[in-house]
Amino acid sequence: MSAPDPARWADIAFEDRMSTVEFRVGERAHISVDSEVCRSCTTRACVTACPADLFAPTADGGILFNYEQCFECGTCYQVCDAEGAITWTYPDGGHGVVFRHG
Amino acid sequence: MPVETVLVCVRPAEPAADVDPLSGAVSHRSGSPALTDADAAALEYGLRLADAWSARVHVIGIGGPESEEALRIAAALGAGTLRVDAPEAADLMADDRALARVIASAVGRLPYVRLVLCGDGSADGGTGALPAFLAHELGAAQALGLTRLEVREGDGALVGERRLDGGRRELLRVPPGAVCSVEAAGLRLRRSALPAVLRAARAPVESIVPTDGQASSVGAVSAGPPRPGRPRTRVVAPPDGTAPRDRLRALTGVQTPHHAPELIGPVDAVKAADALLEFLQERGYLNAPARADTPRDTPR
Numbered sequence: 001m002s003a004p005d006p007a008r009w010a011d012i013a014f015e016d017r018m019s020t021v022e023f024r025v026g027e028r029a030h031i032s033v034d035s036e037v038c039r040s041c042t043t044r045a046c047v048t049a050c051p052a053d054l055f056a057p058t059a060d061g062g063i064l065f066n067y068e069q070c071f072e073c074g075t076c077y078q079v080c081d082a083e084g085a086i087t088w089t090y091p092d093g094g095h096g097v098v099f100r101h102g
Numbered sequence: 103m104p105v106e107t108v109l110v111c112v113r114p115a116e117p118a119a120d121v122d123p124l125s126g127a128v129s130h131r132s133g134s135p136a137l138t139d140a141d142a143a144a145l146e147y148g149l150r151l152a153d154a155w156s157a158r159v160h161v162i163g164i165g166g167p168e169s170e171e172a173l174r175i176a177a178a179l180g181a182g183t184l185r186v187d188a189p190e191a192a193d194l195m196a197d198d199r200a201l202a203r204v205i206a207s208a209v210g211r212l213p214y215v216r217l218v219l220c221g222d223g224s225a226d227g228g229t230g231a232l233p234a235f236l237a238h239e240l241g242a243a244q245a246l247g248l249t250r251l252e253v254r255e256g257d258g259a260l261v262g263e264r265r266l267d268g269g270r271r272e273l274l275r276v277p278p279g280a281v282c283s284v285e286a287a288g289l290r291l292r293r294s295a296l297p298a299v300l301r302a303a304r305a306p307v308e309s310i311v312p313t314d315g316q317a318s319s320v321g322a323v324s325a326g327p328p329r330p331g332r333p334r335t336r337v338v339a340p341p342d343g344t345a346p347r348d349r350l351r352a353l354t355g356v357q358t359p360h361h362a363p364e365l366i367g368p369v370d371a372v373k374a375a376d377a378l379l380e381f382l383q384e385r386g387y388l389n390a391p392a393r394a395d396t397p398r399d400t401p402r
Contacts, residue, residue, distance in 0.1 A: 047362040049354035059366040059377070078350050 005037030014053060018069065025068045035062035037085040046076040046086065072097050106157035106216045110148040111205060112141040113164050114171050135170040139286030140221025145176055146291045147221050147251050147284055154253045160212055162205055164188055171306045177302035178294035184208060185309040202235035204312045209240065215279065222247050222283040230283065237281035245274045249287040
């Protein structure tokens with residue numbers, strides 16, 4: 001198993017990326033993860049692909065997920081290989097990510 | 103005949119500093135002049151022109167009470183004094199435009215001002231822009247960076263001399279009411295008599311305090327509230343694949359094998375230590391042979 005490419009995000013610190021957006025967190029989680037399905041997943045693409053670094057594998061084979069700082073890009077849903085593992089909707093009205101420009 | 107005034111604007115000189123090369127201790131050199139050379143030249147020109155015109159010299163000093171020493175030097179030479187109260191730390195000292203506005207408001211309190219003189223630089227970080235701002239506030243002509251200023255014999259016109267590139271000079275005919283700045287070039291301030299020095303040392307110095315509206319410039323550069331840094335957009339090479347999903351997988355690095363950070367807890371300290379050791383053994387850190395040639399405690 002090789003190490004991740006160090007140049008992949010070398011020019012943008014994760015904290016810098018997260019500091020450019022604002023999150024209005026709703027009470028309802030707009031993403032849910034079925035840990036039972038995830039236990040059989042070998043690729044765990046969501047962990048790698050999420051730009052907000054919200055997915056974390058656990059030692060027992062499951063996946064922990066936070067929806068509070070989700071960019072709503074849908075990447076996790078797109079790259080997931082396991083059917084039914086991720087349920088994805090947009091947040092309720094007035095909630096979610098706010099991208100600040102300028 | 104109405105009384106005329108030659109107005110001289112001076113800014114306090116910073117005391118010269120000596121730095122001990124061994125200890126780095128800074129001490130202020132005693133006996134450093136209260137006037138910069140350029141301000142002293144402006145005052146001397148003012149005194150000469152006042153003699154020629156039978157006018158009175160008035161000196162406006164800028165700064166805190168420590169700047170009164172410069173005004174007392176001028177008072178000992180027979181000049182009237184006024185201090186614009188601007189502590190060294192105040193924004194006013196760094197804002198030549200606002201400073202010019204304050205001085206211009208004080209000009210109205212004086213008899214007819216025939217000429218305004220300034221040094222062409224100052225020791226407090228001033229850029230020499232004050233006379234230009236002052237001319238703007240007064241609506242007056244300006245002649246800056248003069249090396250000589252005198253009343254011409256014959257027609258009695260005021261003539262200034264200024265350097266040009268290539269070693270050339272130009273002569274300027276200075277109209278009444280103009281603002282001039284002079285270099286400290288070949289001119290020394292005259293000495294005053296001891297009785298006058300003693301009188302000036304005890305004489306009170308009138309001061310004026312800028313109002314809120316005068317103490318800052320409209321349109322000056324200002325800084326807004328701090329904002330988080332926004333990194334530049336990273337240019338990424340187009341990913342391979344025709345299907346959006348394939349391109350997304352290539353773009354996000356999903357297809358690159360790696361080991362993601364893993365949550366092992368919450369567990370107690372023993373299990374956490376075991377997990378850490380297992381992690382290190384998996385990656386060969388603990389199996390690496392000890393480097394006997396460079397033990398950690400060996401001094402280099």
